[in-house]
Amino acid sequence: MIDAVSHMTPPVCRPDAGVEFPFREKEFRFIAELMHATTGIKLNPSKMNMVYARLVRRLRELDLSSFSAYCNLLRGPDGQEEMSHLFNALTTNLTRFFREPHHFDHLRDVVVPALVARASRSRRIRIWSAGCSSGEEPYSIAMVLAEQIHDLDAWDARILATDLDSHMLATGAGGVYSLGAAVDIGGGRLNRHFVKAGVNLRVDERLRRLIAFKRLNLVDPWPMKGPFDAIFCRNVMIYFDAPTKVGLVRRLSGLLSPGSWFYVGHSESLLEPGSNLVPDGRTVYRKDMACH
Numbered sequence: 001m002i003d004a005v006s007h008m009t010p011p012v013c014r015p016d017a018g019v020e021f022p023f024r025e026k027e028f029r030f031i032a033e034l035m036h037a038t039t040g041i042k043l044n045p046s047k048m049n050m051v052y053a054r055l056v057r058r059l060r061e062l063d064l065s066s067f068s069a070y071c072n073l074l075r076g077p078d079g080q081e082e083m084s085h086l087f088n089a090l091t092t093n094l095t096r097f098f099r100e101p102h103h104f105d106h107l108r109d110v111v112v113p114a115l116v117a118r119a120s121r122s123r124r125i126r127i128w129s130a131g132c133s134s135g136e137e138p139y140s141i142a143m144v145l146a147e148q149i150h151d152l153d154a155w156d157a158r159i160l161a162t163d164l165d166s167h168m169l170a171t172g173a174g175g176v177y178s179l180g181a182a183v184d185i186g187g188g189r190l191n192r193h194f195v196k197a198g199v200n201l202r203v204d205e206r207l208r209r210l211i212a213f214k215r216l217n218l219v220d221p222w223p224m225k226g227p228f229d230a231i232f233c234r235n236v237m238i239y240f241d242a243p244t245k246v247g248l249v250r251r252l253s254g255l256l257s258p259g260s261w262f263y264v265g266h267s268e269s270l271l272e273p274g275s276n277l278v279p280d281g282r283t284v285y286r287k288d289m290a291c292h
């Protein structure tokens with residue numbers, strides 16, 4: 001028999017540790033809709049416990065007693081300011097140096113030789129790490145460029161590294177990583193590109209100068225015009241719904257110069273009828289040469 005009272009009680013998230021802050025479905029729905037509208041990130045109902053766990057510290061910091069009060073803060077005059085805390089809490093930032101190493105082999109074996117071949121006409125390199133998290137991806141790109149182009153200092157080479165999460169960008173810009181984070185970098189590379197910083201490692205100044213870390217929401221208008229020689233947008237679009245993803249791929253490919261490369265994550269695919277991107281390796285695409 002269904003107990004009439006508990007049947008009428010709104011569903012409450014019950015993490016194992018007990019419910020410190022009431023969190024009902026309608027508050028989850030408000031947060032999920034706000035995240036989707038402002039960032040493209042889709043949070044389906046199975047993410048309710050994750051949202052609770054990630055926001056609980058923020059509610060304590062703000063001395064709020066419920067998720068209902070937190071939603072009111074987001075709706076109110078200070079809501080805009082709170083949004084960056086919401087984004088920082090709810091984005092998933094997992095990354096590693098040389099994650100999906102075949103992409104860095106492709107960069108070394110295909111992209112860099114093409115850039116070097118055109119050096120008599122242009123020594124300009126522009127690469128965008130879109131959704132760079134804490135910087136391991138753009139630093140991996142920079143290591144490959146520095147290793148393959150021996151006079152890189154004489155080139156106009158820039159890597160743009162953008163993300164929504166300001167904490168991750170601060171880590172990237174600081175360029176300091178723990179020994180654990182550096183585990184995927186071989187010893188030769190560690191000696192060449194890192195210096196000791198207490199118990200941690202700091203990326204060498206020469207690599208850091210190549211990269212500009214900037215906060216950018218991929219679903220907002222972008223200030224830069226490109227064109228880019230390569231765009232890495234890996235393991236970012238998996239959090240978006242299909243229309244957001246399709247629109248983003250079109251905008252990103254619009255900033256690639258003809259014949260340039262687009263890298264996506266291992267579970268992503270850009271195959272779309274009429275697309276000007278053709279496969280050029282495992283989860284690597286190349287923009288049609290004839291496309292302007």
Ligand SMILES: C[S@@+](CC[C@H](N)C(=O)[O-])C[C@H]1O[C@@H](n2cnc3c(N)ncnc32)[C@H](O)[C@@H]1O
Pocket residue numbers: 038039040041091092093094095096099130131132133134137162163164165168216217218219233234235236239265
């Ligand atoms: C899982 S990490 C991927 C990091 C790196 N590209 C990699 O593959 O290792 C996804 C990153 O995308 C960022 N992100 C998610 N939605 C975004 C958006 N709308 N605009 C900019 N960055 C976003 C997150 O903050 C997070 O740092």
